[in-house]
Each structure stands twice: as C-alpha cells, then as structure tokens.
Amino acid sequence: MATITVTNIGKTYGKDVTAVDDISFDVADGEFFVILGPSGAGKTTTLKSIAGLVDVDKGAVSIGGVDVTSVEPYHRNVAMAFESYALYPQKTVAENLASPLKSGRTGKYSDADQAKRIDQVTTTLGINHLKNRLPRELSNGQRQRVALGRVLVRPADVYLLDEPLSHLDAKLRAAMRAELKQLGAMSNTTTIYVTHDYQEALALGDRIAVMRNGRLMQIGTPEEIWRRPADTFVARSLGQPEINLLDGVVDEGRIRLGDGSLDVPVPADAPVQRGDRVRVGLRPCDLHVTSDEGSLRGRVVLAERLGRNIELTVDVAGAQLIALTSGRHGVGEGDAVTLRIAESDIHVFTPGDGDTSRLGDKTLEAVQ
Amino acid sequence: MSVTTEKTAQQTAQSLTLRDLVKTYASRGRESVTAVKGIDLDIEPGELVALLGPSGCGKTTTLRMIAGLETVTSGSIKIGDREISQLPAAKRGIGVGFESYALYPPLSVRDNLLYGLKARKVEGAEKMVASISDRLEMNELLDLRPAALSSGQKQRVALARALVRNPPVLLLDEPLSHLDASARNRVRRELKVLQREFGYTTIVVTHDQVEALSLADRLAVMDGGVVQQFGTPDEVFDDPANLFVAEFVGEPQINVLPGVVRTQDGRVRVEIGSGAGTLDTSVAPASGIADGTRVTVGIRPQDAHVSSDGGAGIEATVAYFEHLLEFGLATSTVAGIEEGIVVQTPAEQDYQPEQRVTVTAAAERVYLFDADTGERLR
Numbered sequence: 243m244a245t246i247t248v249t250n251i252g253k254t255y256g257k258d259v260t261a262v263d264d265i266s267f268d269v270a271d272g273e274f275f276v277i278l279g280p281s282g283a284g285k286t287t288t289l290k291s292i293a294g295l296v297d298v299d300k301g302a303v304s305i306g307g308v309d310v311t312s313v314e315p316y317h318r319n320v321a322m323a324f325e326s327y328a329l330y331p332q333k334t335v336a337e338n339l340a341s342p343l344k345s346g347r348t349g350k351y352s353d354a355d356q357a358k359r360i361d362q363v364t365t366t367l368g369i370n371h372l373k374n375r376l377p378r379e380l381s382n383g384q385r386q387r388v389a390l391g392r393v394l395v396r397p398a399d400v401y402l403l404d405e406p407l408s409h410l411d412a413k414l415r416a417a418m419r420a421e422l423k424q425l426g427a428m429s430n431t432t433t434i435y436v437t438h439d440y441q442e443a444l445a446l447g448d449r450i451a452v453m454r455n456g457r458l459m460q461i462g463t464p465e466e467i468w469r470r471p472a473d474t475f476v477a478r479s480l481g482q483p484e485i486n487l488l489d490g491v492v493d494e495g496r497i498r499l500g501d502g503s504l505d506v507p508v509p510a511d512a513p514v515q516r517g518d519r520v521r522v523g524l525r526p527c528d529l530h531v532t533s534d535e536g537s538l539r540g541r542v543v544l545a546e547r548l549g550r551n552i553e554l555t556v557d558v559a560g561a562q563l564i565a566l567t568s569g570r571h572g573v574g575e576g577d578a579v580t581l582r583i584a585e586s587d588i589h590v591f592t593p594g595d596g597d598t599s600r601l602g603d604k605t606l607e608a609v610q
Numbered sequence: 611m612s613v614t615t616e617k618t619a620q621q622t623a624q625s626l627t628l629r630d631l632v633k634t635y636a637s638r639g640r641e642s643v644t645a646v647k648g649i650d651l652d653i654e655p656g657e658l659v660a661l662l663g664p665s666g667c668g669k670t671t672t673l674r675m676i677a678g679l680e681t682v683t684s685g686s687i688k689i690g691d692r693e694i695s696q697l698p699a700a701k702r703g704i705g706v707g708f709e710s711y712a713l714y715p716p717l718s719v720r721d722n723l724l725y726g727l728k729a730r731k732v733e734g735a736e737k738m739v740a741s742i743s744d745r746l747e748m749n750e751l752l753d754l755r756p757a758a759l760s761s762g763q764k765q766r767v768a769l770a771r772a773l774v775r776n777p778p779v780l781l782l783d784e785p786l787s788h789l790d791a792s793a794r795n796r797v798r799r800e801l802k803v804l805q806r807e808f809g810y811t812t813i814v815v816t817h818d819q820v821e822a823l824s825l826a827d828r829l830a831v832m833d834g835g836v837v838q839q840f841g842t843p844d845e846v847f848d849d850p851a852n853l854f855v856a857e858f859v860g861e862p863q864i865n866v867l868p869g870v871v872r873t874q875d876g877r878v879r880v881e882i883g884s885g886a887g888t889l890d891t892s893v894a895p896a897s898g899i900a901d902g903t904r905v906t907v908g909i910r911p912q913d914a915h916v917s918s919d920g921g922a923g924i925e926a927t928v929a930y931f932e933h934l935l936e937f938g939l940a941t942s943t944v945a946g947i948e949e950g951i952v953v954q955t956p957a958e959q960d961y962q963p964e965q966r967v968t969v970t971a972a973a974e975r976v977y978l979f980d981a982d983t984g985e986r987l988r
Contacts, residue, residue: 280790413863416952420930420941445932445939468935481936483795527936544799546824547843549860550912553824555799564795 244306244399244432245271246292251301253287261287263456264301272430274423276447278437278479284456285436289402292434293322306399316347321398323406327389329377335388336360336373342396363391366425367418383410387418394425401433407442419445440480444468452476454597469586475597477523477589483553483564485523489593492518496537497590504559505537506583512590512602521598523589526553529565529581531573538563538581545575556581623655623809624690624778626676631685633671633835645671647835648685653828656809658802660822663832664858670783672832673815677706677781689779700730705772705810707782712768713756719767720752723774732775742774746804761793762800769804780810786821798825819859823847831855848975853906853984856977862911862939865951869907869978871899880907880978884946887924890973893987899978905987906979911939911954913975916967923970926951931961942967 246269253262262284269275277285290296292303294315302311310318321342329338339360343351351359364370367387377385386409393401407415407422423446437443443450444464452459452467452475460472471477477485490497492514496505499522506522514520529538531554540558547553552569555562556579565581573579592598628651636642646668653659661669674680676687678699687695694702713722720739727735743749748766756764765785772780785801786794802825805812816822822829823843830840831854839851850856856864869880878893889907893899917923926942929950938955953969955961978987 412861416862416939420932420939423932424930441934444934464933464935478792482791484792544802546799546802547847548820548824549847550910 245269245304246275246400246432246434247302247304247307248288248292249302249304251288251291251298251303253284253291253296253298260456262291262298265453265456265458266301267451267458267461269432269434270448272432274433274435274446274448276435276437276443276450277453278440278443278447278450279453280438280479282455283453285438285453286404287456288453289322289404289434289436292400293320293402294318295322318400319398320400320402321393321396322402322404323390323393324404327385329385329388329392331377334374334376335364335369335380338377338388339363339373339391339395342392359395360391363395366394366421367391368421383414386410394429397429398431401431403433403435405437406435407437407439415439415442422446440482444480452479471523471589471600473597473599474521474523474591477591478597481525481527483526483566485525485589486529486563487591488522488524488561488563490520490522492516492520497522497588500559500561502559504539504561506588507585509585509588509590509602514590514601519593520601521591521593523591524563524583525587525589526564526566528587529563529583531565531567531579532582534580534582536580536582538583540579540581542573542575542577542579545573554579623811625655625688626653626779626811626813627651627686627688628653628672628676629686629688631672631675631687632683633668633675633680634683644683645835646675649835649837651830651837651840653811653813655811658805658812658814658825658827660826660829661813661815661832662817662819662822662829662858664817667832668835669815669817669832673781673783673813676779676813677704678702703775703777703779705775705777705780707768707772707780707785713764713771715756718753718755719748719759722756722767723752723771726771727774738774738776742770742776745808746770746773761789762797765789765797765801769801773808773810778811780805780812782812782814784816785814787816787818794821801825820861823859831858833858850908850977850986852986853908853979856908856979860910860912862952862954864977865907865909865911865914865949867907867909867944867949867951868947868981869905871901871903871905871978873899873901880905880976882907882924882947883944886926886944886946887922887968889922889924889971889976891976891978892974893978897988899987904981906981906984908977908979909951909971909975911952914951914953914969914971916940916953916955916959916961917970921968921970923968924951926967926969928961928963928965928967930963931955933960940967942969 249266250264252264254260279285287296291298302309340356343356369387390406407418419442447464449463450467451461454475460467460476468480488499490499495508497508498505538558540556542554543557544555545552551566554565556565590601628649631649633646634642634644663669675682682695723739724735743752746766751763786798789797828842829846831838833854839846839855846859867882869882872879872881872888876895878891878895879888880891881888926944928940928942930941932939937957940953940955940961941950943950
C-alpha cells in the first residue's frame with residue numbers, strides 16, 4: 243500500500259517522438275486510478291515510467307513518499323501486468339502462479355500459504371479449473387487471466403495493469419471488470435489501470451485521467467469527467483455513440499444552432515454573452531424523444547437498432563443529431579420528432595476546429 | 611457528406627438466391643471438413659443482408675463462394691434468374707470490397723479506381739470512374755493519394771472501386787472492422803445511406819452484432835456452417851430462434867439461467883433458483899410443455915427490472931453494482947443457482963452490495979429454451 247506521486251515527467255523517444263509531455267498527478271493510498279486514452283496517447287509509457295521500465299528524461303516518480311526515479315524496477319515493489327502475457331510455457335498454470343511467490347523477494351511463503359493465495363486468485367479470475375493446464379492449452383483470454391493472476395498473487399505496494407482485459411470477449415470482460423473492482427476493494431492495494439475502453443474506466447476508476455498525445459487533458463471522478471468534460475476531446479472519449487457537437491451563437495439566453503431555427507438554453511454556469519460563438523455538446527443518451535412541444539424539432543433520417551436501444555439520426559434545422567431511444571417509442575424513418583434535453587446536460591465549449599475547451603465551471607481538479 | 615434518403619432508380623438491383631449451398635474441404639488422408647452445410651437464403655433486390663457469426667461459422671466461406679473465390683461443393687447461387695455458381699469470378703458481375711481497403715499507395719484515387727478496369731481492358735473506363743465519383747460525391751478526392759485520406763474517405767474509395775462497374779450485387783467483407791469506434795459509427799451511417807440511395811443488393815459479412823443489427827435490413831445469424839436465424843433486426847433481437855442467437859446478439863450479453871416450468875391457472879410460468887420466485891412467460895399453454903420441465907431461461911439485462919412495488923419476481927441479492935453514468939449494471943445472486951443475474955438499471959438509480967431486490971421482466975421478454983437442444987420453446 244502506498245501513495246504515488248508523479249511530478250512533471252517527460253519522455254521522448256529518438257529525436258522528436260514525445261511520448262509523455264510534462265505529466266503530473268497524485269494517486270492516493272489504496273486508490274484505483276485509471277488512465278484512459280486512445281492508442282499513442284502515452285498511457286503505457288506513463289505506466290512504465292512508474293514501474294521503472296522506462297527512464298524518464300525529466301521529472302520524478304515517488305512511491306510511498308520515497309523518490310524512486312533512479313531506483314531499479316526490482317526494488318520499487320510494484321507488480322505490473324502487460325497486455326501481452328509472458329508465461330513459462332513448460333509450467334502449468336498453478337506453477338506459473340506460484341513462481342512469483344517462490345522468488346523470495348516479497349518474503350517466504352509456506353506451501354499452505356502459497357496454495358491459499360493461488361486459490362484466492364484463481365477463484366476471483368474464474369480459472370480454478372485450469373490449474374493443471376499448460377499455457378499452450380489455453381485460449382488467449384485464459385492466458386491473459388493467468389498473466390493477471392501472476393501479478394495479483396503476490397502482495398505489492400502498487401499494481402500497474404496495462405489493458406489487462408483487452409483480449410477477453412465482451413461478456414467475460416464485463417464479468418472480470420466487476421471481479422477486479424471487488425479484488426481492488428478487498429486488497430486495498432494502490433492500482434493504476436490503463437485502458438482505451440471508456441466503460442471500463444467508468445466502472446473501475448475511483449478517478450480517471452484522460453490522456454491525449456502525451457498530455458493529461460483532465461483528472462476527475464467518473465462523474466466529474468462525464469458531467470463536466472474539460473474539453474471536446476474528453477467529451478468525445480466517453481459515450482457511444484459519440485457526443486454531438488454543433489456550432490452556435492448566443493442570443494437572449496438561448497444558443498442558436500445550425501441554420502438558426504434550432505436553439506437550446508444557455509446553461510446557468512456558462513459565462514457567455516449575446517453574440518458569442520460557441521460549440522454545443524449534446525450526448526445522444528441525453529436527447530429524449532418527446533411528444534411535447536420543443537425547439538429541437540426534426541425528421542428521422544435513419545433509425546438503427548443497437549440492441550435494445552435505437553440510434554436515431556435526426557435532421558434538425560440542417561444539422562444532424564444522433565439520439566438514443568429505448569425503442570419502445572415506435573419512431574421510424576421519415577417521422578417528425580421533437581427532442582428534449584435537460585439544461586444540465588448541455589455542454590458549452592469555445593468555438594473552433596479540432597478540440598476546444600469547456601466554457602465555465604472550473605471547479606474541476608484543474609490539470610496544469 | 612450529408613445524409614439524405616432520396617432514392618435513385620434501382621435498375622441494377624437484382625435478387626440473390628442461395629439454395630442448399632454446401633462447401634466441403636477434402637484433403638487426402640484427412641477427414642473432410644464441411645464449412646457450409648446447406649444454406650438457403652432469398653435476398654430481395656436492393657436489400658442489405660448481414661451474415662453474422664463467430665469466426666469459423668462459415669460466413670466468409672459463403673461470401674467467397676458467392677464472389678467466385680471458392681468453388682461450390684453443391685447447391686445453387688442465382689442472381690435474378692441467372693445461375694452463377696459455375697461461372698468464373700470475373701463473369702459474375704459482383705462487386706467485392708475486402709476487409710482491408712487494399713488501395714495501391716503510390717497511385718492516386720483516380721488511378722486506383724481505373725486500375726482494375728484497365729487490367730481488364732474495359733472500354734470507357736475513364737467515364738465509369740467519373741460517373742461513380744459523381745455519385746459518391748468524391749470528385750475532390752480523385753487526385754489525392756491514399757495516405758492523404760481519412761478512414762471514412764478510404765472506405766468510400768474502396769466502395770467506389772467495388773461499385774465502379776455497376777454490379778447488380780455488392781459483397782463487403784468486414785467493411786468497418788479496422789476503423790476506430792468513432793469513425794465506425796459515422797462510416798456505418800454513410801454506408802447505409804449510400805446503399806439505400808443506390809439500391810444495390812448487398813451482403814455484408816461481420817462478426818460484430820451491433821454492426822449487423824444497425825446496418826442490415828435482415829441478418830442471417832450463422833454458426834457451425836448453418837443459418838441459425840434469418841430475420842429483421844427486430845425479429846432476431848426480440849424473438850431469437852434459439853439460445854445461440856440469443857447469446858450472440860445483444861450486449862451486455864443475455865442472462866442464461868436454469869429454470870423449471872410451472873403450469874397453473876392455464877399459464878406457463880418459470881421458476882428460477884430454489885424458492886426464489888417465478889416469472890410469467892408468453893409461452894402458450896397449448897404448447898403442451900409439461901409442469902416440472904427443466905428449461906434454460908434467457909432474460910436480457912435491458913429487459914430485467916428491479917421491482918419497486920415488491921410484486922412478483924425473483925428474489926435476489928445484489929453482489930456488485932457498477933455505475934456507468936449512462937446506466938448501471940447490478941449483478942445479483944439468486945438462491946440455489948450458481949449463475950448471477952445482471953440487470954441494467956436506469957442512470958438515476960444506485961444499489962449497494964448485499965441489498966435485497968426483486969427482479970422482474972415482461973412475460974414476452976422471458977425466453978425459454980430446451981435445456982438440451984437450446985431450441986426456443988414458444
């Protein structure tokens with residue numbers, strides 16, 4: 243158990259590939275901290291910097307209040323699981339799981355202790371029945387679980403987990419997600435967990451750090467980054483289908499969108515004035531089909547089933563809005579519909595191309 | 611591109627009919643393997659059909675037989691009234707788009723489109739390219755190299771190449787699989803609108819059930835070389851033919867629980883767990899299903915609800931609860947069974963571990979399957 247402090251770390255590969263660019267964050271003792279971002283964002287480099295597998299060009303890493311920046315990985319007492327799994331091919335699953343306990347670096351374990359720890363881990367990961375198999379007799383998903391088990395089986399100050407569920411199918415991933423969360427809560431070990439899957443991040447993280455191009459875009463609780471995304475990148479990173487982004491102009495307490503015949507109220511916390519150009523973000527799951535009067539009136543261009551939900555592409559005043567409905571409304575293509583959105587679900591960003599920052603409400607844990 | 615639904619003339623759309631299509635791979639000294647075991651499909655002119663299934667289900671082999679890239683062991687493939695199963699691929703009049711875009715990097719988009727036509731010495735190739743480029747609104751892309759294109763634009767070029775000869779049937783193999791999530795949704799909508807607009811009879815092969823549901827007019831769910839169900843997205847999702855279809859389609863995955871049939875008062879109910887309660891089903895009493903029959907019960911997490919009024923349902927205990935902001939997932943245990951039951955809960959609700967809850971579901975959303983064969987009981 244330990245706190246982790248990362249201060250202004252940077253890492254450049256070769257001459258000009260900046261993998262991590264001046265990143266700082268603190269992880270509390272026992273916290274489950276998730277780093278979310280697309281491939282190439284610098285998530286894995288950040289994790290390896292903490293493990294000591296990457297020498298940072300600048301900055302410092304402390305574990306448990308001790309500066310470990312120049313400490314060998316072996317002596318940092320962190321346990322790391324990689325997306326690719328390194329198992330001893332000639333050893334059974336049980337032997338693979340026992341090997342970290344036999345190394346002696348984290349104390350001695352009697353045979354009974356070893357068996358108990360291994361049993362706890364295999365039960366949690368649902369691989370009890372595989373104990374006597376060799377790695378080659380396992381599926382990719384099973385191998386990944388064994389590799390994760392090798393990390394979790396020995397006590398460490400810190401667990402560093404790099405996309406540990408990425409090779410599992412959807413059902414197993416959902417089940418393992420819940421198991422992992424329980425395990426984290428039980429062992430109370432500080433955990434940093436890297437993923438590109440926003441649902442995993444929301445489900446697991448006590449806090450989430452969103453990364454892009456080597457930089458931290460926002461750190462916050464799942465609720466904070468969902469309700470108050472710091473910029474359009476963070477907003478787009480969470481939720482499927484992606485958040486709708488529309489250009490608009492502020493006018494008398496309303497924001498006019500599209501060709502101007504469509505508008506939404508200005509949220510109370512947005513510091514904007516009449517005539518300001520803004521970008522408005524509306525999540526598909528926050529747009530509700532209603533029979534009431536409203537200002538978001540349009541025609542359904544596409545109605546596509548995503549499972550129980552129907553994804554509607556609605557042509558509203560020359561703009562295309564994506565909305566999700568439960569499918570029980572019986573809305574079909576060509577139908578005229580009115581959409582409703584709560585004022586608190588309207589996100590306002592500064593205008594411009596590319597990703598732009600949120601307007602107003604800076605109560606977030608500010609990043610840099 | 612703006613999304614429109616205007617339909618242009620569908621003079622090229624034709625039906626595609628598969629009859630008892632079989633593919634057996636035989637190799638000397640080894641047991642032969644039958645990858646496709648007698649498939650019948652009637653695809654209407656202009657229809658978009660998805661072949662959906664896990665790897666090894668026979669969907670790609672089926673597509674390759676239609677394209678003429680695999681010989682047919684037995685059975686028939688017809689475009690309109692024309693039997694094509696014995697024709698060479700080039701004579702079938704089928705446009706094929708593969709999983710990767712397979713564009714030639716040193717060639718401009720225009721030359722990529724011309725390449726296949728020139729190789730076949732097709733007359734009027736330049737005109738055909740101009741025409742498809744107009745239709746797909748991609749004139750501004752013609753002089754660019756593939757490296758300069760976005761993923762959506764590459765997809766459009768690959769589509770243009772499959773369509774340039776104006777084929778009556780279009781085959782697409784995993785057309786969206788290599789796009790990231792954000793681009794995949796956008797390109798999927800574009801593809802659907804284009805397909806509608808031009809009315810090509812189209813078959814899309816995919817392993818992604820959301821893609822199949824959202825894209826297809828009808829989908830054929832395949833497993834073990836056999837079509838398990840062929841129907842509209844609504845039919846496949848709401849009325850699964852068997853346990854395989856119910857489990858393969860839908861995310862989070864459907865709850866699969868052991869149950870026992872209880873018939874009383876002319877209604878068929880199902881008991882789950884030991885004394886945990888029963889649920890109404892829409893199985894007809896006339897179906898003749900006997901009281902006490904052991905069955906497999908399927909309930910989608912989105913169709914299961916936590917009852918607030920303490921009415922009839924399954925008594926369960928919340929084991930863990932995940933709040934995913936858009937919704938929650940409550941995984942609960944039921945006395946007497948090993949399987950947990952997952953309930954998708956509304957965003958505004960919160961649950962705690964150890965909380966006692968009653969889980970209900972509408973009768974028509976409680977699916978019963980034969981415990982041995984997995985066939986749906988109705």
